[in-house]
Amino acid sequence: MAIKNRESFLNNLAANLGRPRRKQGVERPTWSFNPQQEVLKGFTQDDLVDVLEKQCDVIHTTFKKTDLAGLNDTLKETIENYGNSIIASNDSRNEEYGIGDLLSVMKQNNPDMEVHFWDSSKDKENQTFAERADIGLTFSDITLAESATVTLFNDKDNGRSISLLPKTYIAIIPKSTVVPRITQATEKIHKANQRGEKTPSFVSFISGPSNSADIEMNLIVGVHGPTMATYILVDDM
Amino acid sequence: MSIKLGDTPYVERVQEGLHNDFMRQAVASAQGRFRSGKRKRAEELGNWEEWRSLGEEIRTHTLENIDYYLQQLSDQVAERGGNVYFAEIPEEANNYIRNVVKKKNGKKVAKTKSMVTEELGLNEALKKDDIDIVETDLGEWILQLDEDPPSHIVTPAIHKDKESIKRTFTEKRGYQKSDDPEELAAFAREQLRQEFLSADVGITGCNFAVAESGAITLVTNEGNAEMVTALPDTQITVMGMERLVPTWEEMEVLVSLLTRSAVGQNLTSYITAITGPRLEDEIDGPDDYHLVIVDNGRSNILGTEFQSALHCIRCAACINVCPVYRQVGGHAYGSIYPGPIGAVITPLLDGYEDHKELPYASSLCGACTEACPVKIPLHEQLIRHREIIVEREDLGSSSEKIAMQGYAQWASNPAAYKLSSKMARTALKPWTKGEKVTNGPGPLKGWTDTRDFPAPSKQSFRAWFKDRQKGGEV
Numbered sequence: 001m002a003i004k005n006r007e008s009f010l011n012n013l014a015a016n017l018g019r020p021r022r023k024q025g026v027e028r029p030t031w032s033f034n035p036q037q038e039v040l041k042g043f044t045q046d047d048l049v050d051v052l053e054k055q056c057d058v059i060h061t062t063f064k065k066t067d068l069a070g071l072n073d074t075l076k077e078t079i080e081n082y083g084n085s086i087i088a089s090n091d092s093r094n095e096e097y098g099i100g101d102l103l104s105v106m107k108q109n110n111p112d113m114e115v116h117f118w119d120s121s122k123d124k125e126n127q128t129f130a131e132r133a134d135i136g137l138t139f140s141d142i143t144l145a146e147s148a149t150v151t152l153f154n155d156k157d158n159g160r161s162i163s164l165l166p167k168t169y170i171a172i173i174p175k176s177t178v179v180p181r182i183t184q185a186t187e188k189i190h191k192a193n194q195r196g197e198k199t200p201s202f203v204s205f206i207s208g209p210s211n212s213a214d215i216e217m218n219l220i221v222g223v224h225g226p227t228m229a230t231y232i233l234v235d236d237m
Numbered sequence: 238m239s240i241k242l243g244d245t246p247y248v249e250r251v252q253e254g255l256h257n258d259f260m261r262q263a264v265a266s267a268q269g270r271f272r273s274g275k276r277k278r279a280e281e282l283g284n285w286e287e288w289r290s291l292g293e294e295i296r297t298h299t300l301e302n303i304d305y306y307l308q309q310l311s312d313q314v315a316e317r318g319g320n321v322y323f324a325e326i327p328e329e330a331n332n333y334i335r336n337v338v339k340k341k342n343g344k345k346v347a348k349t350k351s352m353v354t355e356e357l358g359l360n361e362a363l364k365k366d367d368i369d370i371v372e373t374d375l376g377e378w379i380l381q382l383d384e385d386p387p388s389h390i391v392t393p394a395i396h397k398d399k400e401s402i403k404r405t406f407t408e409k410r411g412y413q414k415s416d417d418p419e420e421l422a423a424f425a426r427e428q429l430r431q432e433f434l435s436a437d438v439g440i441t442g443c444n445f446a447v448a449e450s451g452a453i454t455l456v457t458n459e460g461n462a463e464m465v466t467a468l469p470d471t472q473i474t475v476m477g478m479e480r481l482v483p484t485w486e487e488m489e490v491l492v493s494l495l496t497r498s499a500v501g502q503n504l505t506s507y508i509t510a511i512t513g514p515r516l517e518d519e520i521d522g523p524d525d526y527h528l529v530i531v532d533n534g535r536s537n538i539l540g541t542e543f544q545s546a547l548h549c550i551r552c553a554a555c556i557n558v559c560p561v562y563r564q565v566g567g568h569a570y571g572s573i574y575p576g577p578i579g580a581v582i583t584p585l586l587d588g589y590e591d592h593k594e595l596p597y598a599s600s601l602c603g604a605c606t607e608a609c610p611v612k613i614p615l616h617e618q619l620i621r622h623r624e625i626i627v628e629r630e631d632l633g634s635s636s637e638k639i640a641m642q643g644y645a646q647w648a649s650n651p652a653a654y655k656l657s658s659k660m661a662r663t664a665l666k667p668w669t670k671g672e673k674v675t676n677g678p679g680p681l682k683g684w685t686d687t688r689d690f691p692a693p694s695k696q697s698f699r700a701w702f703k704d705r706q707k708g709g710e711v
Binding site (some may be wrong): 002003004005006008009010011012013014016017018021022023024026028029031032033034035036038039055058059118120123124126127131144146147149154155156159160161164181182183185186187189190193198199200201202203204205206207208209210211212213214215216217218220222223224225226 | 263266267270282284287288290291294295298301302303304305306307308311312315317320321322323324325329333373374375376379392393394395397398399402418419421422423425426429430433434449450451452458459460461463464466467468478483484485486487488489490492493500502503504505506507508509510511512513514515516517518519520521522530532536537539540
């Protein structure tokens with residue numbers, strides 16, 4: 001792949017800075033302040049869940065709390081409330097959390113129900129289904145309490161469209177994934193990068209349904225992405 | 238578009254702003270809401286000053302080493318299979334992007350809101366090739382349908398009321414419902430969804446590029462940037478060269494400062510980091526990825542006393558506290574970058590000649606400097622601009638020149654200061670009613686047409702303070 005015009009461009013920057021080009025050896029300094037590390041410091045997992053729940057109100061997101069045994073009922077109720085067609089990521093946790101079983105039972109009992117698990121062998125068919133689906137369903141990989149954000153590492157089994165194109169969005173949040181804030185998530189990505197691991201092509205930090213204040217500063221919930229969102233916190237600890 | 242908006246003279250633009258009652262009321266109310274949101278979020282953090290110091294430190298280090306970090310960024314993007322193009326001037330960037338679109342035989346481009354593409358005049362350039370360009374941010378789409386430039390860098394259509402938006406939708410797109418914002422937005426959703434799905438190329442700006450891994454971070458609320466980066470097969474990111482951070486860890490600090498300062502949110506609904514083209518077996522995302530890194534005058538600011546202006550993270554906090562912006566609105570600045578930061582960077586990027594009034598569109602109250610999350614000394618830079626305009630560029634009006642030349646003496650000499658305060662009061666007497674100037678002459682006219690200007694005090698502050706110390710009357 002090509003890089004064009006780089007040398008003259010960067011030489012000019014160095015010249016304007018009045019020094020030779022720096023091609024190597026630049027180290028990030030130790031920053032004098034690190035206030036980001038102090039936010040929600042010392043909070044227990046339960047404290048963080050409380051922060052998350054409160055913040056969900058601010059971002060117009062329904063928050064539900066359950067355990068593995070109760071997930072079936074909670075998820076079923078949420079799905080029935082949101083519609084008939086659902087697209088879900090092809091997540092290894094689907095089996096462990098009983099998602100596959102629940103959706104096939106729901107389908108058997110409701111002839112109108114359509115279920116699609118992301119399938120990389122089906123190419124753009126995935127997007128086409130997502131575009132007309134009522135519900136997108138994914139797990140949260142890291143959950144940020146402060147901003148009520150689910151973090152998705154999108155890949156071949158978890159397409160970007162799932163949390164984006166359907167009318168509504170459901171995130172399943174294992175309690176163990178909750179951290180204070182985005183600081184802990186980016187630290188994890190940074191460390192993985194330093195170990196030489198490939199950064200996902202798409203990392204999404206999603207905080208509730210899409211919204212806009214572009215018309216007379218009125219908050220409009222539901223613009224291009226989902227118009228409603230529910231987080232289901234599952235106690236896995 | 239380019240940095241400069243149209244040829245209407247500054248004084249007329251100011252007059253238009255002052256007489257646009259809806260705009261002035263909307264801007265005042267938006268400023269209030271933005272500010273209280275920012276204050277609340279900043280209070281929650283408790284140690285906002287430490288956050289600002291960290292932001293400043295990160296920006297300073299990154300700009301000091303910008304050649305290193307841009308090299309690292311471009312290497313990383315290339316390693317992930319992306320193409321990187323460095324463009325010194327708008328024509329280079331525009332031609333490169335036109336070629337990419339042409340090669341793909343692209344007919345339709347879906348775009349997200351991006352100030353740097355406004356700088357480049359990219360839309361106009363693509364139109365030469367009969368490309369259909371769709372702005373997908375709700376505010377930008379409204380402006381595009383109405384052929385109107387943005388007036389705020391975060392909420393671009395802030396000067397428009399819902400009735401006029403409804404009219405635009407009806408005339409341009411056959412909209413038939415009410416002026417209810419929810420209904421208007423639902424219509425935009427339906428119309429734009431089709432555009433996302435049929436676009437050949439997606440073009441976005443860039444909030445922060447992460448040098449260590451080649452990720453491009455986009456900060457939005459509507460979800461349009463996610464659509465633009467997930468659906469079209471070809472994707473182009475356009476970034477101003479200074480919009481980068483060393484690692485993911487600094488990215489989150491600046492994103493936290495940006496979302497709090499811009500809209501008073503802990504995080505916006507979508508923070509998205511995309512890296513190169515899609516990986517093997519992935520369905521969403523582009524298979525052809527291009528990063529265009531733009532200079533367009535920025536490098537001339539490096540190594541000068543204005544270097545910290547490049548620290549700007551485009552949050553608009555300075556705009557939201559500015560008393561001058563509040564009165565005249567964004568279009569009066571005649572630049573795509575309005576407000577205090579606009580008054581600082583527009584002359585730097587586009588020259589003093591066309592923008593010599595901008596450094597004067599400020600009361601030097603310093604609210605901007607205090608609001609800036611990365612501590613750019615905005616009002617001090619405005620003063621420097623004024624000095625340069627008067628002394629070096631020889632562009633000041635003659636009375637301004639005399640005034641500036643006399644400024645040092647005037648300010649440092651109490652006798653002269655006292656005398657001129659007194660003289661000002663006498664000089665303005667014909668227009669003064671009681672303690673207010675109600676119909677001022679010359680430059681005061683625009684101001685006093687819509688409000689009163691306080692008359693120079695009978696007693697200067699120093700005189701009052703001296704009296705007070707002596708136990709005199711207040």
